[in-house]
Amino acid sequence: MNYPALKLQDEEIFQTIKNEEKRQAEEMEMIASENYVSSAVLEAMGTILTNKYSEGYPGKRYYGGNQIIDDVENIAIERAKKLFGAEHVNVQPLSGSPANAAVYMAFLKPGDKVLGLKLDHGGHLSHGHPVNFSGMLYNFVQYEVDIDTGKIDMEEVRKIAKKEKPKMIVAGYSAYSREIEWEKFQEIADEVGAFTFADIAHTAGLIAGEQMKNPVPIFDVVSTTTHKTLRGPRGAMIMCKKEFAKQIDRAVFPGMQGGPHDHINAAKAVAFGEALKDDFKKYSAQTIKNAKAMADEFIKLGYKVISDGTDNHLAVVDMTSKGLTGKEAETILDRIGISVSRSTIPNDPNPPMNPSGVRFGTPAITTRGMKEADVRRIINWINNAIENKDEIEILEKIKDEVVALCKANPIPTAK
Numbered sequence: 479m480n481y482p483a484l485k486l487q488d489e490e491i492f493q494t495i496k497n498e499e500k501r502q503a504e505e506m507e508m509i510a511s512e513n514y515v516s517s518a519v520l521e522a523m524g525t526i527l528t529n530k531y532s533e534g535y536p537g538k539r540y541y542g543g544n545q546i547i548d549d550v551e552n553i554a555i556e557r558a559k560k561l562f563g564a565e566h567v568n569v570q571p572l573s574g575s576p577a578n579a580a581v582y583m584a585f586l587k588p589g590d591k592v593l594g595l596k597l598d599h600g601g602h603l604s605h606g607h608p609v610n611f612s613g614m615l616y617n618f619v620q621y622e623v624d625i626d627t628g629k630i631d632m633e634e635v636r637k638i639a640k641k642e643k644p645k646m647i648v649a650g651y652s653a654y655s656r657e658i659e660w661e662k663f664q665e666i667a668d669e670v671g672a673f674t675f676a677d678i679a680h681t682a683g684l685i686a687g688e689q690m691k692n693p694v695p696i697f698d699v700v701s702t703t704t705h706k707t708l709r710g711p712r713g714a715m716i717m718c719k720k721e722f723a724k725q726i727d728r729a730v731f732p733g734m735q736g737g738p739h740d741h742i743n744a745a746k747a748v749a750f751g752e753a754l755k756d757d758f759k760k761y762s763a764q765t766i767k768n769a770k771a772m773a774d775e776f777i778k779l780g781y782k783v784i785s786d787g788t789d790n791h792l793a794v795v796d797m798t799s800k801g802l803t804g805k806e807a808e809t810i811l812d813r814i815g816i817s818v819s820r821s822t823i824p825n826d827p828n829p830p831m832n833p834s835g836v837r838f839g840t841p842a843i844t845t846r847g848m849k850e851a852d853v854r855r856i857i858n859w860i861n862n863a864i865e866n867k868d869e870i871e872i873l874e875k876i877k878d879e880v881v882a883l884c885k886a887n888p889i890p891t892a893k
């Protein structure tokens with residue numbers, strides 16, 4: 479891409495951006511939470527909408543001159559409603575964690591009890607980690623995945639919910655590869671009088687593409703990031719039943735945030751517009767097919783995949799099944815130009831900074847146009863690198879192949 483003004487004015491930052499462009503063009507992105515936006519989404523982000531202050535909501539702003547900003551926000555809201563069948567949408571959350579903070583603020587008081595998935599079993603920081611605001615402000619209790627199947631056992635969840643009587647139950651995760659039984663969660667919440675909160679940050683695009691079950695018509699409130707499988711700008715939104723609309727809006731502004739980022743909200747609208755098209759259904763279906771091929775190939779090569787497969791866009795692989803830790807695997811894969819993120823496995827015996835697993839995801843490589851056969855080649859390169867981790871020549875040869883496959887499948891903004 480060309481940035482003539484930036485190049486002229488600030489060579490230093492211009493150069494870092496060009497360097498990152500090259501890195502993204504030539505490296506294989508298998509971090510499950512990352513993706514590539516379209517040129518249209520990117521253009522919307524880089525507009526003069528960033529100049530505006532618009533605290534408040536369409537028709538009710540605390541600043542003048544917001545008639546057109548109101549149009550932008552209303553279009554984003556209408557498209558999101560259509561995409562997820564939501565009764566009410568707030569598109570202002572700046573990112574996933576602040577969105578979750580607003581959800582808790584809307585439904586809970588500090589000290590209230592929340593039931594969420596244990597963090598080393600696939601939950602997110604903002605679901606009660608002690609170093610995160612969520613763990614400091616609220617009393618999180620936990621359910622786990624079944625250690626043999628790697629899946630959530632809903633009868634266990636019911637037992638814990640009945641014993642703990644939480645005020646809210648959270649479902650939706652960062653490193654869980656299976657379909658979630660939203661109806662059952664709602665049933666259990668009804669039995670114990672809890673609110674239901676779905677955090678679909680990872681799978682929103684797969685749900686929008688109608689490839690996974692949608693919690694929006696079932697749960698009380700649903701948050702999502704817009705930059706993962708949904709393939710929009712960095713940001714988030716909250717969807718809820720009409721009866722909770724007011725408390726959600728007040729929690730986002732003035733509860734959590736000041737002015738919304740209107741340029742980002744325009745880009746969210748563009749991304750939602752893309753997700754409403756048939757092509758996006760194909761994209762999300764292919765993302766899952768690729769993830770299934772990925773898990774299958776790892777299993778064939780003798781790796782332990784948590785839950786023995788996947789229903790979504792990611793798989794967590796226990797690297798100790800090949801005699802190394804997640805961090806060691808991450809470092810080796812860096813050397814062949816494949817980016818991944820180390821991850822805990824359920825009941826991980828290793829510490830969080832050096833956990834046993836690696837989380838692999840297919841959203842980004844699928845956006846580049848890669849299919850199952852490409853994925854199987856990539857997993858074999860990964861295995862080859864791991865088995866020859868001290869053979870510099872072999873690693874360099876693999877890296878050349880990685881770069882070639884990346885160049886054959888350029889990222890959307892380079893097309």
Ligand SMILES: *Cc1c(COP(=O)(O)O)cnc(C)c1O
Pocket residue numbers: 511573574575576578601602604650651652677678679680703713714
């Ligand atoms: C990524 C993620 C978030 C947080 O998103 P940020 O935009 O990084 O704050 C929240 N919840 C889940 C489940 C996630 O995976």
